[in-house]
Amino acid sequence: MGDARPFTLALFGGSGATGRAIIDQAVQGRIRIRGLVREGSSLGGYDGEVIRIKGSLSDAQAIAQTLEGADAVSIVIGPRPPYRDVFCATATGLILEAMRRHGITRVVCQTGAMIGDYPANQSSLLKRMAKLFQRQRPAISRDRVEQERLIRTSGLEWTLIKPPRLTNGPRSKRFKSGDDLKAGLLSSVSRADVAAFTLDEVLSPRHIREAVFMAG
Numbered sequence: 694m695g696d697a698r699p700f701t702l703a704l705f706g707g708s709g710a711t712g713r714a715i716i717d718q719a720v721q722g723r724i725r726i727r728g729l730v731r732e733g734s735s736l737g738g739y740d741g742e743v744i745r746i747k748g749s750l751s752d753a754q755a756i757a758q759t760l761e762g763a764d765a766v767s768i769v770i771g772p773r774p775p776y777r778d779v780f781c782a783t784a785t786g787l788i789l790e791a792m793r794r795h796g797i798t799r800v801v802c803q804t805g806a807m808i809g810d811y812p813a814n815q816s817s818l819l820k821r822m823a824k825l826f827q828r829q830r831p832a833i834s835r836d837r838v839e840q841e842r843l844i845r846t847s848g849l850e851w852t853l854i855k856p857p858r859l860t861n862g863p864r865s866k867r868f869k870s871g872d873d874l875k876a877g878l879l880s881s882v883s884r885a886d887v888a889a890f891t892l893d894e895v896l897s898p899r900h901i902r903e904a905v906f907m908a909g
């Protein structure tokens with residue numbers, strides 16, 4: 694007899710636009726979601742299909758509760774405009790620590806194509822834009838680089854997803870992805886495609902210990 698227990702994904706950032714796309718597709722694919730959501734935010738109208746844990750990304754107990762019974766973890770957090778909240782590295786550190794305690798090994802974390810120094814993956818114009826971002830938002834920029842460093846050194850089965858500009862377009866299934874893909878200033882990809890890629894990676898990992906760039 695097969696295992697009837699549904700695959701369970703612990704989701705951090707499920708109230709965001711990509712997070713919602715992940716939830717929509719997970720529910721269609723019979724993947725159970727356990728999502729941490731802060732006061733005043735919502736994970737959409739999936740009563741009964743999505744398990745909500747109310748709490749903050751700085752609350753280790755709420756994070757541990759989110760991970761209970763999870764098979765894998767998706768992190769899609771990021772600052773909202775006006776881009777002043779510096780929280781991604783600390784939150785990610787707490788999530789990774791809790792994963793190790795719970796014996797969960799698979800983590801897929803989304804950052805962005807402009808984060809960090811990736812000479813082979815960033816066109817010269819994108820590099821210039823990334824430098825401008827670093828100058829304009831140094832604390833946010835350092836926080837995201839540190840978030841990636843924590844993922845890379847976690848000892849877990851990690852994948853970093855690094856999309857360029859995100860759109861709310863439909864799922865196209867025609868996007869390109871790879872650790873050798875070069876993203877340009879005009880590159881974009883839909884959140885629906887990023888969500889599909891994320892769920893493929895948690896169900897059937899193909900990019901363990903890789904930073905994967907995407908473009909539509």
Ligand SMILES: NC(=O)c1ccc[n+]([C@@H]2O[C@H](COP(=O)([O-])OP(=O)(O)OC[C@H]3O[C@@H](n4cnc5c(N)ncnc54)[C@H](OP(=O)(O)O)[C@@H]3O)[C@@H](O)[C@H]2O)c1
Binds near residue numbers: 709710735773804860
């Ligand atoms: N926008 C782009 O074009 C772009 C391009 C490349 C990469 N990215 C990255 O891709 C990821 C997803 O982007 P998105 O635009 O889909 O996300 P989004 O809609 O901006 O959602 C961000 C998520 O992070 C949470 N969050 C924001 N500030 C927080 C705080 N201070 N404390 C706790 N949680 C907080 C939000 O929770 P609440 O709902 O509670 O606020 C939400 O769940 C992010 O890492 C983003 O940086 C974005």
